[in-house]
Every structure is written in C-alpha cells, then in structure tokens.
Amino acid sequence: xxxxxxxxxxxxxxxxxxxxxxxxxxxxxxxxxxxxxxxxxxxxxxxxxxxxxxxxxxxxxxxxxxxxxxxxxxxxxxxx
Numbered sequence: 001x002x003x004x005x006x007x008x009x010x011x012x013x014x015x016x017x018x019x020x021x022x023x024x025x026x027x028x029x030x031x032x033x034x035x036x037x038x039x040x041x042x043x044x045x046x047x048x049x050x051x052x053x054x055x056x057x058x059x060x061x062x063x064x065x066x067x068x069x070x071x072x073x074x075x076x077x078x079x080x
Contacts, residue, residue, distance in 0.1 A: 044071065051075045 049059045049070045061068035061077065068077040 047077070049073065049075060050077065 044060050044062050045068060046058045047061050047068060048056060049061070049072065050056065051070065051073050053073050054070060054075075059073075060071045062071055064076065066076050066078070069075070070077075
C-alpha cells in the first residue's frame with residue numbers, strides 16, 4: 001500500500017475526531033448557557049454575573065427590590 005494513503009487515512013480520522021470534539025464542546029456550552037440557580041441557606045442565589053470583574057462566573061447574588069445584587073462586585077441584575 002502506498003505510504004500517502006496511510007497518511008491520508010490518519011488525517012481523515014483525526015479530522016473526524018477534532019470535528020466531533022468541537023461539536024460536543026459546542027453542545028455542552030449551549031446546555032451550560034441556561035441560567036443555573038442554586039438556592040443557598042441564606043436565600044441568596046448563585047447566578048452568572050455579567051460583569052468582567054467577576055469574570056462572568058457564577059457568584060452569590062442577594063435578592064433585592066431592584067433585582068439580584070452581586071455580593072462580589074455590587075452589580076444589579078434587573079428583575080425580569
């Protein structure tokens with residue numbers, strides 16, 4: 001068997017693996033984009049903060065009349 005066929009087969013298999021991995025990551029990100037809320041003992045919520053200083057990570061938010069206030073940076077997510 002010519003050597004180039006082996007290399008071509010390896011490239012095809014690797015490209016399928018990479019494409020499958022990227023699709024799996026994209027699907028996981030879409031599922032992770034849903035708002036996840038965890039109610040703590042003090043009735044605060046863990047939600048994603050929209051501020052760069054919190055790194056867009058889930059932080060503890062206190063429930064206020066204006067909405068959810070981030071306990072780390074003070075940013076208020078308007079109530080829906």
